[in-house]
Amino acid sequence: MIDALGSPSSLLLVGGTSDIAVATAHRYLAERPLRVVVAARDTPRRGSVAAELQAAGAQVRVVDFDAADPGAPAAMVAEAAAGGDVDVAVVAFGLLGDADRLRSDAAAVAELAQVNYVAPTVVGTELANQMRRQGHGVIVALSSVAGERPRASNFVYGSTKAGLDAFYSGLADSLVGSGVSVLVVRPGFVRSKMTEGLDDAPLATTPAAVAEAIVSGVRKGRHTVWVPGAMRWVMSGLRHTPRAVFRKLPI
Amino acid sequence: MPELATPGVPLVPLVGWGRTAPTRAALTPVHDDDEARAAVLAAGGRGVVARGLARSYGDAAQNAGGTVLDMTTANRVLHADLDTGLVDVEAGISLDELMNRFVPQGFFVPVTPGTRLVTVGGAIAADIHGKNHHVAGSFGQHLRWIDLLTADGQVRRISPESDADLFWATVGGMGLTGVILRARVQLKGIESSRCLVDTDRTPDLDSLMTLLSETDHLYEYSVAWIDTLAKGKRMGRSVVTRGRFAKLDELPAKRRSEPLKYHGSVRVSVPDVFPPGLLNLATVAAFNELWYRKAPEHKRDQLQSIPTFFHPLDAVGGWNRIYGPRGFLQYQVTVPFGQEEAMREVLDRLGHFGTASFLAVLKRFGPGNPGMLSYPSPGWTLALDIPVMKGLAGLLDSLDEVVIAAGGRTYLAKDSRVRPETFEKMYDRLDDFRAVRKQVDPDGVFTSDLARRLAL
Numbered sequence: 001m002i003d004a005l006g007s008p009s010s011l012l013l014v015g016g017t018s019d020i021a022v023a024t025a026h027r028y029l030a031e032r033p034l035r036v037v038v039a040a041r042d043t044p045r046r047g048s049v050a051a052e053l054q055a056a057g058a059q060v061r062v063v064d065f066d067a068a069d070p071g072a073p074a075a076m077v078a079e080a081a082a083g084g085d086v087d088v089a090v091v092a093f094g095l096l097g098d099a100d101r102l103r104s105d106a107a108a109v110a111e112l113a114q115v116n117y118v119a120p121t122v123v124g125t126e127l128a129n130q131m132r133r134q135g136h137g138v139i140v141a142l143s144s145v146a147g148e149r150p151r152a153s154n155f156v157y158g159s160t161k162a163g164l165d166a167f168y169s170g171l172a173d174s175l176v177g178s179g180v181s182v183l184v185v186r187p188g189f190v191r192s193k194m195t196e197g198l199d200d201a202p203l204a205t206t207p208a209a210v211a212e213a214i215v216s217g218v219r220k221g222r223h224t225v226w227v228p229g230a231m232r233w234v235m236s237g238l239r240h241t242p243r244a245v246f247r248k249l250p251i
Numbered sequence: 252m253p254e255l256a257t258p259g260v261p262l263v264p265l266v267g268w269g270r271t272a273p274t275r276a277a278l279t280p281v282h283d284d285d286e287a288r289a290a291v292l293a294a295g296g297r298g299v300v301a302r303g304l305a306r307s308y309g310d311a312a313q314n315a316g317g318t319v320l321d322m323t324t325a326n327r328v329l330h331a332d333l334d335t336g337l338v339d340v341e342a343g344i345s346l347d348e349l350m351n352r353f354v355p356q357g358f359f360v361p362v363t364p365g366t367r368l369v370t371v372g373g374a375i376a377a378d379i380h381g382k383n384h385h386v387a388g389s390f391g392q393h394l395r396w397i398d399l400l401t402a403d404g405q406v407r408r409i410s411p412e413s414d415a416d417l418f419w420a421t422v423g424g425m426g427l428t429g430v431i432l433r434a435r436v437q438l439k440g441i442e443s444s445r446c447l448v449d450t451d452r453t454p455d456l457d458s459l460m461t462l463l464s465e466t467d468h469l470y471e472y473s474v475a476w477i478d479t480l481a482k483g484k485r486m487g488r489s490v491v492t493r494g495r496f497a498k499l500d501e502l503p504a505k506r507r508s509e510p511l512k513y514h515g516s517v518r519v520s521v522p523d524v525f526p527p528g529l530l531n532l533a534t535v536a537a538f539n540e541l542w543y544r545k546a547p548e549h550k551r552d553q554l555q556s557i558p559t560f561f562h563p564l565d566a567v568g569g570w571n572r573i574y575g576p577r578g579f580l581q582y583q584v585t586v587p588f589g590q591e592e593a594m595r596e597v598l599d600r601l602g603h604f605g606t607a608s609f610l611a612v613l614k615r616f617g618p619g620n621p622g623m624l625s626y627p628s629p630g631w632t633l634a635l636d637i638p639v640m641k642g643l644a645g646l647l648d649s650l651d652e653v654v655i656a657a658g659g660r661t662y663l664a665k666d667s668r669v670r671p672e673t674f675e676k677m678y679d680r681l682d683d684f685r686a687v688r689k690q691v692d693p694d695g696v697f698t699s700d701l702a703r704r705l706a707l
Contacts, residue, residue: 001704004271004309004580004667005644009704031644032670085315085703135262135275135297135316136700179264179275179315220577 001087002136006219008087010035012080014065014123015093017045019192020142023211024090025053033057037080039065040093067093067119068111077126088218089127090140091120091168094160096194102156109156116160121167128171131180138218140183141168142210145226148186148235152247172223183217185210186235187227203228265319268571269308270578271639271667274315274700278302280324281343287320287430288404291696294318298698301430303370304345307377308581309667310700311425317698320430322372328352329433336438337395342372342431347515347565349438350557354513358438359496359557361393365612367515367562372431377664378423378625380632382472382561385617389627391422392620395435399428402696406432415621420687423625425663427688427697427707441496443510446472446560448494450550452543456487456595460631463491463615471495472560476610478539479635480532482602487595489613490546494560503554515558520568530573530638532605539610574638580667582647583634585616585626586659593657594631597650601635604646611635623684626662634665644668663701671705681707 002008011028013021016038025036036058040046050060061083065076080086097112124139131137143165150158165184172182187210189201210227217225226232238246260277281287281301291299297317304323305312312319322343330339336358340349346360347367353359360367362374362381369379375397380389387393396410399421407429409418421428449470453459459475467473470493477489499510506512564570571579582601586593594613601608612634619628637643651661651673660677661669675681685707688697701707 001274001310001315001700002272003704004269004578005639005647007644007668009671032648033672133297133316135314136272177264177275179262179273 001085002138002218007032008034008138008218010037010084010087012037012039012086012089014039014076014089014091015067016040016065017043017049018092018094018142019194019207020187020190020210021090021092022049022052023207024092024140024214025058026056027208027211027215029053029056029058033059035059035061035084037061037063037083037086039063039076039080041066065093067115070114070118070122073119073123073126077123077130081130085134086127086130086137088138088140089131090142090214091123091127092142093119094142094194095157096154097157099154099157112156113160116157117163117167120164124168124171128175128180132175132178135179137180138183139168139171139180140185140214140218141165143168143184143186145186145188145231145235149239149246151249169224181221181223183214183222184224185214185217185227186224186231187213188231190227203231203234260318262316265302265305265313266578267305267307267309267312267667269580269667270571270574270576271580272310272313272700274310274313276314276317276319278319278321280321281430282324284400284406284432287325287400287432288406290318290320291400291402291430292404294696298696300697300699300702301342301372301376301426303343303373304368306366306369306373308665310704311377311664312373313700314698315700315703322370322430325432326370333358336440337435338438339433339435340371341433342375343370345370346374350513350515353438354441354444354557355511357441357511359441361437361439362387362390363561365562366565368565371434371436372426375422375431375434376424376426378620378622378627379664380616380627382474382614384627385467385473385615386471388617388620389622389625391419391622391625393437394422395437397421397431398433400430400432402429402692402694411621416683416687417691419621419625420623420684420691422620423622423663424684425624425701425707426699427702428691429697441511442499443497443502443506444513444557445497445502445506445510446494446555446557447497447501448492448553448555448560450547450553451491451493452546452548453487453489453491455485456598459487459489459491459613460591463613467493467615473614475613477598477613477633478543479598479602479606479608479611480536480539481543486602487598488543490543492560494555497554513557515562515565519566521570521572530575535609542610574636577639579636579638581634581636581665582650583632583662583665584650584654584659585628585630585632585662586654586657587628587630590630590657590659593653593659594633596653597633600646600650601637604642606637606640606643608635608637623680623687624663624678626660626664628660630659632662634662648673666701669705674705
């Protein structure tokens, strides 16, 4: 259960090896011990994340989840809920993709759309079903400012995030009155393993900052958070920039 | 569509008095034993719990995704013996209604908390206490029997003599042993509906504790209101009100013709939307200052009505709305006698944290009872309302450590945030409670958000 002060007793990390997911677990664990389910592919990193969270005081369970496998979400949510209610679920998996390759490689585009859009919508549907049965819960979806107005340099990634964002924003509205809520998180450029080797974009942020925004957003019952907060105004400006100008911006 | 806990019964959002952590459940009205039994036997995997007037601050009467029985529709007086003061009532009747019915006949409830808007079922489940705990104990000690509907569909009449374990697991058991349907309650005879009240002001915590320790035994009812925002030398400054019911010949002549006249009512209500921000440190500090200064330093034998003396907040309907949409909680803890320093530390840290809290209540408890999860135990109990705010979770977690180190505990009827590991250390008979529950409800039909949160 999530208590009166917004502290959950269980956390499900879908894409549990992502830096933002791990940082979120650490942020919660800094306050209290809790149950953490790490749903991810069976990789050495999954094992080390599990060990790391255990050492930080979590009661950890590991569940298989591969976003490329269409049947994975149903089994994953059922297994995650077998150990008790899922109080907060963080949907944190995704690929950045190679923008140059995605310009022309149709198979790569299909894979990115599966992992970044199709799988998150199926996961979201399964989580919503589970939480409606529970009568409570919070789904946290990692969107991106890239989805706000896709730009030429990474529009395939941006389009998948735009779809994910629209799905979870609509899901939030459809769940009003069910006891379940959805928090859509829109970070800017996050320095993480996903963006390793890339140059920082303006207003670059960190997994820890995103985790802080998630914990505080859940606590306050927010529906959307931008990280950093100033991104909201930057993106509002960019959204209204005429196309001819937008296209020429060095972003 | 999700499967419904009870077919045909829609899920509704439920909260406690603090208006925090809402969850959805199928709220099912109960009018008689058959309806209660049918709902219990039909409960799905998410289980069932009974709900009364929802004055528990936290999640005790919520059951996310499951069934919640609305017991306020079973609220009759079944039998009353006006010679002995023994009344048989349905669990959904409120203490308010009991007073309306029986004060004019010369009987008062044996124990009342700061509100009379609680049901008898809730009073048993939380084993409530009042200003007379130091002489009369808690509500469970004034029962002859309880009719309890258990998970197997049987109605069992349990008493301390016939089923000591199940009885004392049910008293204070937060509704987790079954549905309390009826009880026989021993009312207390009174000659008048007026109280004779003594008021004393004490300038700090030491003088307050000394006054209560030395003279509490002279009074039937006793409570102190502390200004939590007073710091330094004035920390713990209080107004102590203590009293008893007046005898007939102690009333002024004009009141003797109708000594038992009684009228309890809500006078004003807080609007649905209370201006946020009106409650802040400055306005609350100003209120507390005014309240302290207007209290007499030393006053004796003042006549007060039952609502004025026992239930001042009941005159304002829906006062929980003043804390705004994020809600509030009540932190209530007790520490044993000899651990006064722990109480001082708790008060000191709450004061410095700067919660915009009105007054805190401090009281000396008398001996506890055999209730396995019953809250009162010999020592000092402190309670204060705190609006939900940043940093509160960490502060209260650390105060819990102080309380545990002192051998103290927190009150489940007020709790909405204690950690399960912390709770385990507070009630040494928790394992006995679990054993009774396992025996009487092996499949865990009775559960609540509170039970899930604390892994009871």
